[in-house]
Amino acid sequence: MRCPRARWRSWTSGCYCAPKTHAVYAFCTVDLSAVYFDVLKDRLYTSAPKSQARRSAQTALYRLLDAFVRLLAPLMSFTAEEVWGHMGRAGSVHMAYFPEPAELAAGLDEAARKRAANWDRLMPVRDGVLKHLDTARNEKLIGAPLEARVRLSANGELYTLLVQYAEQLPALFIVSQVVVERAEGDALGVKVERAAGDKCERCWKYTSDVGGDASFPTICLPCAGAVHEIIHG
Ligand SMILES: [Zn+2]
Numbered sequence: 305m306r307c308p309r310a311r312w313r314s315w316t317s318g319c320y321c322a323p324k325t326h327a328v329y330a331f332c333t334v335d336l337s338a339v340y341f342d343v344l345k346d347r348l349y350t351s352a353p354k355s356q357a358r359r360s361a362q363t364a365l366y367r368l369l370d371a372f373v374r375l376l377a378p379l380m381s382f383t384a385e386e387v388w389g390h391m392g393r394a395g396s397v398h399m400a401y402f403p404e405p406a407e408l409a410a411g412l413d414e415a416a417r418k419r420a421a422n423w424d425r426l427m428p429v430r431d432g433v434l435k436h437l438d439t440a441r442n443e444k445l446i447g448a449p450l451e452a453r454v455r456l457s458a459n460g461e462l463y464t465l466l467v468q469y470a471e472q473l474p475a476l477f478i479v480s481q482v483v484v485e486r487a488e489g490d491a492l493g494v495k496v497e498r499a500a501g502d503k504c505e506r507c508w509k510y511t512s513d514v515g516g517d518a519s520f521p522t523i524c525l526p527c528a529g530a531v532h533e534i535i536h537g
């Protein structure tokens with residue numbers, strides 16, 4: 305899969321022609337719908353309203369919208385103008401400049417920019433894991449991906465990277481649990497198993513801490529924390 309950031313760079317430079325229109329379509333269907341929105345849904349639906357994870361997702365979505373509406377304006381003139389109005393922006397979207405690629409990363413420090421590049425290495429891992437999840441579903445080992453625990457084995461830099469992002473890998477693969485192990489060889493190993501624990505009835509993930517908060521016996525601890533914040537502010 306082509307790197308989304310490379311697609312974005314090529315799309316926002318130069319004139320607006322047929323290949324660019326195709327890039328818009330690919331960005332919507334692949335980068336946003338099939339990957340980014342799919343991964344982001346859980347955070348937006350289940351994280352506490354004021355949590356950094358949810359606020360960060362909302363910031364990223366707003367920046368995407370702010371850039372995207374200007375890029376869409378030549379293709380969907382009336383829709384883009386309506387969106388511009390709903391965003392509370394003054395004037396017409398058709399008088400606004402096309403976004404510069406740097407706008408999306410504005411405010412990020414050097415360390416954050418380097419971290420962003422790590423995702424270019426993690427996305428091929430996601431592609432491989434999704435294929436194994438499909439096989440596991442076809443073999444009836446799991447029903448939904450959230451019923452899965454993915455066991456990854458790797459070596460060298462890839463192992464270090466996977467360990468660094470271990471907490472975020474379940475969300476990236478949309479599974480309940482991920483285990484990272486050191487491999488003997490260089491090839492990435494992927495094994496799908498049934499997730500351990502009980503299903504949280506709020507986020508649908510399988511965890512061992514369902515019922516950990518006695519006030520909410522059928523949901524996991526992170527969900528219980530989010531519900532407390534919703535109730536008590
Ligand atoms: Zn939960």
